Amino acid sequence: QQPVQSPQAVILREGEDAVINCSSSKALYSVHWYRQKHGEAPVFLMILLKGGEQKGHEKISASFNEKKQQSSLYLTASQLSYSGTYFCGTYAGNMLTFGGGTRLMVKP
Amino acid sequence: SAVISQKPSRDICQRGTSLTIQCQVDSQVTMMFWYRQQPGQSLTLIATANQGSEATYESGFVIDKFPISRPNLTFSTLTVSNMSPEDSSIYLCSVTETGLNEKLFFGSGTQLSVL
Numbered sequence: 001q002q003p004v005q006s007p008q009a010v011i012l013r014e015g016e017d018a019v020i021n022c023s024s025s026k027a028l029y030s031v032h033w034y035r036q037k038h039g040e041a042p043v044f045l046m047i048l049l050k051g052g053e054q055k056g057h058e059k060i061s062a063s064f065n066e067k068k069q070q071s072s073l074y075l076t077a078s079q080l081s082y083s084g085t086y087f088c089g090t091y092a093g094n095m096l097t098f099g100g101g102t103r104l105m106v107k108p
Numbered sequence: 109s110a111v112i113s114q115k116p117s118r119d120i121c122q123r124g125t126s127l128t129i130q131c132q133v134d135s136q137v138t139m140m141f142w143y144r145q146q147p148g149q150s151l152t153l154i155a156t157a158n159q160g161s162e163a164t165y166e167s168g169f170v171i172d173k174f175p176i177s178r179p180n181l182t183f184s185t186l187t188v189s190n191m192s193p194e195d196s197s198i199y200l201c202s203v204t205e206t207g208l209n210e211k212l213f214f215g216s217g218t219q220l221s222v223l
Binding site: 002087 | 139141149150151154156166174200211212213214215216217
């Protein structure tokens with residue numbers, strides 16, 4: 001079953017913060033985050049493993065709460081280069097299922 | 109990290125024809141997958157390409173429509189058969205290097221338009 005992402009779209013000014021959420025109706029053991037820029041392939045950002053750890057990539061970090069079956073992606077002091085569509089992904093068997101995506105636009 | 113070459117990068121095809129998309133990886137990889145991304149949508153897994161055996165298809169996708177080959181650990185093809193305008197999408201090859209539950213690397217995609 002596809003994880004659910006929110007919000008569907010975000011518009012920010014440079015330097016502002018944003019949070020993207022990903023939730024699942026099934027138990028999660030890991031959550032993946034990817035970013036896809038327009039016209040390009042998705043690029044891996046990070047994996048969150050069971051245990052609630054927080055990871056970071058540039059000024060982008062994420063948390064994972066397996067009890068709530070949720071993960072959140074935090075973008076702080078956003079830059080123009082952060083614009084794109086963010087997807088979370090969860091594994092069911094050997095198949096990675098992606099959420100519907102969150103379109104992020106950072107304006108000067 | 110794996111480097112994936114996918115071709116063609118784009119094509120415009122006529123209804124009823126078939127297109128074969130190639131995916132070449134610069135190293136041997138365990139898992140290869142084919143995804144479809146319809147305009148403005150998320151990525152949907154079509155199938156897992158298994159080396160030396162038939163691909164494993166996800167619900168809604170069938171071998172007659174999307175035949176897949178994987179003759180070795182570095183190469184796979186996806187054919188979109190008997191195309192209709194509804195097949196217009198981006199098709200993406202992806203791999204994991206070490207196995208299950210690992211991060212995916214993606215090819216640059218094939219943008220297919222069917223007239």
